[in-house]
Amino acid sequence: MNNIFERIPVASVDLSGNEEKYAVEAIKSTWISSTGKFLSQFENEFANLCQTKHAVAVCNGTVALHLALLGLDVRPGDEVLVPSLTYIATANAVRYVGAEPVFVDVDPETWCMDPKKIEAAITRRTKGIIPVHLLGHPADMDEINKIAAVHGLWVVEDAAEALDAKYKGKPVGSFSKMATFSFFGNKLLTCGEGGAVTLNDDSLATRIKTLRGQGMDPTRRYYFPITGYNFRLTNLAASILCGQMERKNEIVEKRKMIFSRYDNAFKNIKGIKLQPCAKWAELSPWMYACLIDENDFGCSRNAVMEYLNKFNIETRPMFISLHKLPPFREESLQRCESLPETEYLSESGVMLPTYTMLSETDQNRVIDTLLDLKKQMLHRKKIA
Ligand SMILES: Cc1ncc(COP(=O)(O)O)c(C=O)c1O
Structure with a gap:
């Protein structure tokens, strides 16, 4: 393409x-x-x-x-x-x-x-x-x-x-x-x-x-x-x-602005879950992450990433559960570790572009592309 x-x-x-x-x-x-x-x-x-x-x-x-x-x-x-x-x-x-x-x-x-x-x-x-x-x-x-x-x-x-x-x-x-x-x-x-x-x-x-x-x-x-x-x-x-x-304060402020724009755009969208913030916590605006709930959103996290990639938007999947990776999985299995929350977050989380030089226009492109996909999912559901 x-x-x-x-x-x-x-x-x-x-x-x-x-x-x-x-x-x-x-x-x-x-x-x-x-x-x-x-x-x-x-x-x-x-x-x-x-x-x-x-x-x-x-x-x-x-x-x-x-x-x-x-x-x-x-x-x-x-x-x-x-x-x-x-x-x-x-x-x-x-x-x-x-x-x-x-x-x-x-x-x-x-x-x-x-x-x-x-x-x-x-x-x-x-x-x-x-x-x-x-x-x-x-x-x-x-x-x-x-x-x-x-x-x-x-x-x-x-x-x-x-x-x-x-x-x-x-x-x-x-x-x-x-x-x-x-x-x-x-x-x-x-x-x-x-x-x-x-x-x-x-x-x-x-x-x-x-x-x-x-x-x-x-x-x-x-x-x-x-x-x-x-x-x-x-x-x-x-x-x-x-x-x-x-420039630490300037960098933090710019990144916080990016976080709040994403939050505002996604907070009412069915199928997108925002990162939680405990009442005792103040988040460092490192990399914006959210969860894609396949059932509610209409397609999987991986499908979302592929779609954004088609429009030249790079994303990153949530960390793969370490206990599933070759260097650690045998030992984890032997210990019978059960880590359901980790697995859910690992499979549904996605990180979106976050950097101080990200322009509002480019961030809007990320947001609009993701919301367009959501609209397509809703449309598909209606005609099904
Ligand atoms: C949670 C965590 N620990 C450790 C590291 C390792 O840091 P570095 O990449 O500087 O070696 C990273 C890295 O990127 C990280 O996200």
Whole structure:
């Protein structure tokens, strides 16, 4: 088909502030590796944003999770509770340290790990819990922390998709032992590839920094008391993040506007269900997602995606349930895991174009195309 419409991507980067200026400054200074003023500036600003004592910049969000688990000394034979409805990095990181991810179903009211389902998944091997603040909605941290305390487990928030989300009025990233963030190209703030670990514990922060830098003693150069990794972020990448941090409020506002336009267009449409928002939550406008109920809408989520694609509109399916994927399904079957909410959301969820540069005209094209399909479904029902 010869498409007359320009492609609308599902995500796109906006570096229209001082990002370029700071990147040039980093290049001219020759400090482009993992030391430099932008790195320390970014770490300080990010810790302030998350209201934590420390922020440790790393080369991506997956590495941030891996580092957190190394910092907590998670080992082969240990089990870590994770939601199955998340990006695969959450569970992959658990495997990197030889431990096993055990999946917990999500709550339909938050799409995040359901605290009511946690206790049934705890065994003698369980060491910790990684709730994911999915699609910008915070997990119910007070309930999760309560259960963790009863069972002597640590908690690490995977906040990759939820920068600036608020739980009971306070930003995510400070509600547990550590939290991890991603600055991948589709994230709220980006430097292409990047990540961070936020935390309050001083000695754990030293351990995390030591592990990040090949195990080198922070007070004794070229002395390596432990085996570490090269998980560092570059000053060049941090310069871009400093430019992004200046624009954080502007970026959030623009994305919130996109969310509210979609919400207004879809809230009364039979067959489209909006992302819920708990009364204690303030959503981070990361990527707009909604559910397509096949019976009520008239066709499946996949058919909706195909239709939008025909009109050159890119979408993204909800995350595939991790417990169904080849690396995890055997173990999940052996544990007889039942995760019906995850499976429903995974099969019916779709993510729509969300980025600051999305024009109102282009967003209207997305909305109108989806609503046209709905009209066709209604028409088909009438004549059937
Ligand atoms: C929930 C979640 N965790 C972890 C990550 C991994 O981050 P990165 O892609 O920066 O490695 C992502 C990523 O995109 C994510 O959505």
